[in-house]
Amino acid sequence: MPSARIFRYNHRATALFLERPALGRDNYAFGLDTDPFASFAFGPKVPKSELLGLLPLKTTREFLFSRYFTYQAPLFHVLHEPTFEQQYAEFTHGSTEPSLPWLALIFVISSLAVQTLGDGDPILRECQPSGSEFDACDPQSLSRHLRKAAIACLSEARFMVRYNLTTLEALLIMIYGICHSEGVDRAWVFLGVALNMGIALRCNANHLNQNRIEQQRRWRCWAGIRLLYTYQGILFHDVDPSFLLAFPSLVPTDEYDFGINGETIRESSTCPSSVSIMKFKLRLFELSTWIGSSLSSSSCFDEATMHRYEALIATEQEQWNSLFLPSGSPSFGDTASYAYWCILETYAHQLYLLIHRPFYHSQSPKFLPSSRENYAKASIALLDIYEKMCELPILRPYRWLVNGMTSFNALQGMIALAACMIDKPGQVDSIASHRVIFDAAVQRIESLHKSSPVCERAFPAIQAIKAQISALIDDECHTPSREWDPNADWLDLNSNDWTFWENFIDDTRQGGF
Structure with a gap:
């Protein structure tokens, strides 16, 4: 019996040793004056107060949020809207300090939403910070300006080594925006980062100890990664996304966001939900991957x-x-x-x-x-x-x-x-x-x-x-x-x-x- 207990102890200790470090374990070592991850920044340090100053005015950004969730989120449905609304309410009431990844999420949503506006739309001028150089009549120019602010937030958060689910959501929406504004080929490297981040966050796993919302958020992120690889696989024949079929992949529930709470998911109706188009795209991902493998x-x-x-x-x-x-x-x-x-x-x-x-x-x-x-x-x-x-x-x-x-x-x-x-x-x-x-x-x-x-x-x-x-x-x-x-x-x-x-x-x- 003692030997059996020793074996179980050693097995558990080995498993813990081989487990990926949990989020937060990479904080500064006590007594260090410098950030050991400073080399992962993409530019000079930007104070959070300066980043907050780049946000559009409250009424303007809320208009942009409504454009995003109406016309764009259903096409790439990785966010759980009630969760975002709750986080935004806490931010506007000043009850919580916004994290850098969450600020990045606000910027990428705004960046994507302005693309739904026409040239010369008055909202574009309302989004223009004082002293900025972008063309206030050009949605693409403003979109790039807001995306640049999102990247600055991610850089300040050292997202290459420190990340959470919000980081991944912001990154995926940014990649989606790049695909539909600049071209699919220009998002390739970011997509590789998102894939590895999704693996590290175990977004393709069934977490029995998580509430329904956190579970669905992860599954949606994994679905988003697969959808973005569909673009690459269909348009570029040197990309073979078939390796993703080897991963266990759980499909998000086909239900409206407000039918999902922490403990239960309301029974799905026959009407199309905000996840419906994503499920069709996921089936097309599998079909396009099979076709590509056969053609090879x-x-x-x-x-x-x-x-x-x-x-x-x-x-x-x-x-x-x-x-x-x-x-x-x-x-x-x-x-x-x-x-x-x-x-x-x-x-x-x-x-x-x-x-x-x-x-x-x-x-x-x-x-x-x-x-x-x-x-x-x-x-x-x-x-x-x-x-x-x-x-x-x-x-x-x-x-x-x-x-x-x-x-x-x-x-x-x-x-x-x-x-x-x-x-x-x-x-x-x-x-x-x-x-x-x-x-x-x-x-x-x-x-x-x-x-x-x-x-x-x-x-x-x-x-x-x-x-x-x-x-x-x-x-x-x-x-x-x-x-x-x-x-x-x-x-x-x-x-x-x-x-x-x-x-x-x-x-x-x-x-x-």
Whole structure:
């Protein structure tokens, strides 16, 4: 018996030794005059009083909170709104000293919310601190200013080594904002930090000793990490997020925030909740990961596999059609559901492009006329949704999405449609209509190139592709087969020879063709 007790003691001691240090154990050692983690700061020290002075006025920030929770939180639902409201009430009443991570959360929410405002909105000027240099008429400029303040708060909190659940929530919302304003590629490093932070905070575990709210907050953060990896996996083929499938992942409860309290969760209704769109996105994450893994082994991706995935995508579409678009057309009283439907359809058509890509080209050994047709349909559907997001008045509160990932999606649709037009066999009857759609999308990219970093970067190359298509269709020139290699990865913008297209347009202007 004594030996058994000794074994249990040693086993417990070893387990404690190997356990990740709990939050708070890394405070300064007694007697030290300097912060041992000062080297983890991203800039000069900023007093908390100065950071508080950067906050928008109370009435203005509360307006921004309402914009965020109305138009943006349901698309990336990581916050528990009642918890945030309680924390904010304590802050405004002065009953608690705000932590730096929580200040960062206020700044990132405000940063994202101002993107829903139009150029010149009076609220933008109300947010302008004295002496600031940003353009008070430009939502993007103000958004970056507020994001900079959030990063300053995180830096002061030494978030690389000291973090809690609020730190992770602020970081995830900031990454989401970067994806939809600057481009998905610019959030990659922050996403790696968030993943490791989520693992350290055990956000994918079932904590029986936590109340329901804390449990749901963690699960939502883990869901947010997976959703952000979905963006990377769909848009960049050098990213394989399949490793996340190996983690146990608990899905947040599909219930409105105010139905969740510390001890119980109200029974879910049949109506869509603020978590509903997140659950669809999580299923798309798994589906896109399976498709990516299958495509990486091209010998295994045959016609039967393609049809199997096609059926799975169609099943998901049927489910969100019945939930968000039950009548088949937008509801005047629920424009948000139509926006959610448009966003989910964008994912679906991206996946259709992926599964039909090996079969669409006439020179492919796997060529299927039906895949050619479906490949073109998916690219046209992406551009149709892009037009809706840019033009429809009922989607105006969601127009901020076109500055980042939505334009990236449209660019991929344009490149896919361009590849179909260049591959002339079987396309003669449809080239004219495809060209009209393509040219209209080019005009939209041009109109956004000053507000969208994605469009600014891509516009010269897209303009060159348009010129090349015009020349080929009008039989004015011949392009070497190298430039339109059917094996080229048209869906990966990183793999396209942008320098070639930029040089091409310069040569065209100078009469080189």
